Amino acid sequence: MLDGCVPWPAELAARYRQEGYWRGEPLGRLLGQWADSYGEREALISADGRRRITYRALDGWCDRLAAGFAERGVGAGDRVLVQLPNTPEFVAVCFALFRLGALPVFALPAYRSNEIGHLLRLSGACAYIVPASFNGFDHRELAVRMRSEHPQLRHVFLTDTDTGTGTGPADVSVSQAEGVTLLCEVDGDPRPLPEPDASQVAFFLLSGGTTALPKLIPRTHDDYAYQSRITARICGLDQGSVYLAVLPAEFNFPFGCPGILGTLHSGGRVVFALSAQPEECFALIERERVTLTSLIPTIVHLWLAAAATGHGRDLSSLQVVQVGSAKLHREVAARIGPELGVRLQQVFGMAEGLLTFTRDDDAPEVVLGTQGRPVSPGDEIRVVDGQDRPVAVGEIGELLTRGPYTLRGYYRAPEHNARAFTADGFYRSGDLVRLTESGEIVVEGRVKDVVIRGGDKVSATEVEGHLGAHEDVQQAAVVAMPDPVLGEKVCAYIVPAPGRSAPSLAQLRRLLRARGLAAYKLPDHVEVVDAFPLTGLNKVDKKALAADITAKHTTTGTGTGSGGVSGRGEAA
Ligand code: OOB
16 A cells, blocks of 8 residues: 555455455546446536536546646656535546546645645645635635645646636636646546556545644545445435535545445436535526435535525425534434425444445434444444443444444554554544444544534644634633534633733634634634633643533523633623
């Protein structure tokens, strides 16, 4: 395996092959097979409906893109940072890179200089593929700046402004600047390329913020092909399936659970949405007769609210809505079926691997009240106490897992890996769960220091580090505070520097924005205190802080009531 990655032990790898999980087929080859099977059927449809790309055309496009990248010196083993909106280009770029054996590193569209700079350093990427601008943000300016700061970044490839389609001229003055190329000009005559080994890394996903900055998760051709195939089978996808990609395509959930890859494997159609707003998505569902989509609970709230007010769209084609990435409360779960006229499928997952789904034929109790069972018979799970001892069924403990599509180590992170995995290779998820008698997982909390804001994972340590850089801040502690729509919001507790008054929420947000943090990480609320409560081991007692802000929000709903810590609250 690629240097800096941790392979599966040979015996387990042999078992995964023998049991048919790993088939030795690289992802680029699979696209060729799909083109042979589904040829002139539509594979990808842009949000505006104007571009409808068949399997055959996608296959040919990827060959030409791969050749064009190769002409520019992008080759096997090179890392390429991909930060594209939900457009056909995203899929074409991925498969072109898979065919070259170059390795996409997926960056979320919300990432800014702080995250992008970190990913460039960690991955050593030689190319960066972005829209000129998207959602009002000038990615082109950031990309050009990154190129001047990171000498290994030789190429910037730009797609079109805002639509990300790559068909238009973008801004020619920048496209002529050294090292910046329009993606639509990457077009070479197809050439034979050596096929990558399917047991090798195909691309990198990002970890959900257990460490200050995201870690890279190597996913192999074999493991990801299996994941998208098995999840497509569980969801019963076929040529009649139409998947609406609402969440950013770089995220594991829409990319391959079964999402985009599982739909293409099945010969269905993938329709891209450029926003999660119900007006746009409902129109797409009606126009394209969408059958399946995957959402986070926050978007479910938006869709339920829109459905309640009468939207005039025909959503009758939509059969299943998968919901995952953050806890779905039972009351909300119970509204999805009746109010959207669909079947709910709960999904618990992680970019690291393990996926659990509720199934079509599960009792309502299971679908509404659990996060389902593992998708593969090869998935091994353990629920353990603080000493790694298994707890009894029904008891809460930390979820550990290993299996045919779960990583064995983060990229270039030996020290972190030593903590994040057990000696026998189980990944410590940081999630607190319990198992039901019939083997479903119920998520009960977490031991990792992460705020799950909507579906976005915010590392408390990362935000604390940046807050601490303010001259008026002596100490900062970030905890989750409950929110009816986002589930959790980011709450920063601040101890001001001696003799100084604490900065306001607006000042802190400005500071973090200036430091290049993605917007979803900025504190939503600040509490100012004279000192932090401490645990018996003299560490900041974050549980007490979280309980304090939760009590304030539950008792007053405004965040200004009194709690266990003497606070000087500032409303967001
Ligand atoms: C998905 O992936 P990540 O890597 O962004 O985040 C993983 C973490 C999990 O460890 C857990 O803490 C949380 O997100 N999570 C859930 C959940 N699904 C994920 N917490 C409660 N209930 C759920 N249903 O979030 C992800 C990847 C693939 C499919 C779905 C979600």
